[in-house]
């Protein structure tokens with residue numbers, strides 16, 4: 325067996341006195357697409373942000389391709405903080421796509437995609453542009469490189485954000501509700517790009533309310549409820565009857581939103 | 588009785604040199620005030636709490652008292668604490684301090700207006716803290732606050748007139764003196780108003796050009 329791309333072991337996360345993640349165990353196989361579902365406030369974003377190290381877990385260990393992220397086990401349930409350079413090295417394997425796109429408004433689409441190549445990796449402008457243009461083509465935006473974010477539609481902006489993450493060739497790409505702030509007619513173009521990425525065998529972890537997409541593209545479905553991982557398995561098993569009552573309840577809320585393939 | 592502008596105009600070389608003083612003192616003080624204001628705002632946001640409170644007091648005191656009185660205290664009160672400055676350095680210092688309080692408030696609002704996600708996105712692609720400041724925070728904030736910066740710079744332009752009370756040889760002092768020596772006070776003041784107005788129009792126009800260049804970068808949502 326190869327190592328999982330992400331392994332989450334007994335992860336807890338509290339904000340002040342509120343415990344938001346209550347002992348999560350999850351393993352993301354390499355080259356697979358995992359969809360994270362759950363009601364609003366169940367802790368999906370928090371879990372994803374912990375994997376991206378935008379939040380620090382309160383306890384537990386997260387491993388990326390076998391390397392501990394941020395904290396390593398120190399025996400007897402204790403853990404030690406890793407050095408900044410270790411954290412940077414492991415983090416470089418992860419790309420993140422946000423609900424709000426978070427493109428930098430003072431840079432063109434190509435500028436957004438190439439920024440880290442030039443500033444962090446010290447690549448020459450021409451070489452970075454070559455990579456940047458290739459990634460923009462991959463998301464169907466080869467003719468938009470010189471446009472500023474304000475000149476692009478929401479769907480185009482989100483595809484630029486995907487290209488920005490891809491430019492650094494991450495092993496794992498995380499998506500936090502990538503289509504939630506888009507007009508319904510623009511979600512398709514973004515979902516298509518994600519479907520293509522899934523087919524290339526990249527490891528994807530996607531938080532989404534697009535149940536139909538999750539059921540057809542996800543190889544693994546994880547259902548989070550009140551900070552606990554209630555269900556975790558292949559879509560046929562998770563969505564097949566009989567269903568867990570909490571999932572049933574959740575699906576009823578979202579069935580009117582493109583989940584027709586399920587029923 | 589009629590107005591005779593030629594009386595004032597005869598002192599043209601003197602006026603020209605005063606005009607130059609007004610402009611360079613304004614530009615230098617404005618640049619220094621913007622830099623100091625940025626540092627104050629950054630320290631207030633990212634520094635320790637005690638420093639934030641101290642700098643807040645600085646900003647409140649400067650903004651809560653008239654520039655005329657600040658300048659008076661600096662120039663005439665300074666020697667009592669061993670700070671004896673010539674008029675021009677005193678004017679530059681006073682104006683820098685005065686402007687920095689206002690600029691720091693503009694930058695403070697600018698920092699707060701940058702969505703945290705823009706910084707998180709930069710962290711996710713591996714930019715260091717320094718790189719985030721240089722490549723993301725500063726340029727993004729510049730475009731957000733430019734209109735207020737231009738506005739404040741124009742206010743400072745007009746405030747240079749107050750430097751006349753500590754005998755800085757700028758426009759107001761020189762033209763005013765010519766006017767009273769020649770008994771042509773109305774002519775002198777009319778001319779002064781026109782000078783300042785021309786300067787304000789010019790700087791407003793330059794600011795407008797800069798904003799136009801940056802208008803593409805508006806937020807998308």
Ligand SMILES: Nc1ncnc2c1ncn2[C@@H]1O[C@H](COP(=O)(O)OP(=O)(O)O)[C@@H](O)[C@H]1O
Pocket residue numbers: 339344362363364365366367368369370371
């Ligand atoms: N930075 C934070 N500080 C305090 N509470 C937070 C913070 N982020 C999230 N929470 C809380 O954690 C819970 C889970 O939030 P989140 O992970 O965003 O849920 P989801 O993405 O599933 O909607 C919510 O109750 C939310 O209010």
Ligand SMILES: [Mg+2]
Pocket residue numbers: 368369370501
């Ligand atoms: Mg969320």
